[in-house]
Amino acid sequence: MDEEKNNEQVSANPSTTGATTTNVQPDSEKKGFNIASMVLGIVSLVAFCFWYISIPCAILAIIFGIVGRHKGGHGMGIAGLVLGIIVVVLWVLLLALAAVGVAYIGNNVDWSSLPSSYSTLY
Numbered sequence: 001m002d003e004e005k006n007n008e009q010v011s012a013n014p015s016t017t018g019a020t021t022t023n024v025q026p027d028s029e030k031k032g033f034n035i036a037s038m039v040l041g042i043v044s045l046v047a048f049c050f051w052y053i054s055i056p057c058a059i060l061a062i063i064f065g066i067v068g069r070h071k072g073g074h075g076m077g078i079a080g081l082v083l084g085i086i087v088v089v090l091w092v093l094l095l096a097l098a099a100v101g102v103a104y105i106g107n108n109v110d111w112s113s114l115p116s117s118y119s120t121l122y
Contacts, residue, residue: 033068037061037080044087051091058087 037060044057065081 031068031073031076033064033071034073034075034077034080037064037068037084038076039080040064041080041083041087045083048087048090054087055091058084058091060084062088 040057040061044054044061047053047057061080061084065077065084068077069081
């Protein structure tokens with residue numbers, strides 16, 4: 001009985017069996033950032049109309065996609081990264097278009113032709 005315990009202890013110790021240990025991350029840790037990136041990228045695209053959800057999710061999708069790629073993931077991390085970038089670019093274009101529209105309207109409206117009830121607003 002004591003010999004069996006000694007044999008189990010010896011075989012469980014990697015230094016005595018000749019096995020080498022490596023610092024390998026489990027697959028679940030490698031995939032965590034990639035999955036989070038993809039999910040956040042999808043959420044940011046689906047919730048595009050709600051800027052307070054879409055923009056933070058897109059930024060987090062980009063960050064998690066970059067971190068996930070450095071940890072060794074590829075497919076889902078790249079998908080989240082691309083979706084996040086697409087949403088950020090769409091928001092920048094939308095805001096630029098709105099700024100140009102406001103500037104155009106502000107310069108090309110004849111305020112004197114508006115009814116007198118509007119003159120109190122301006």
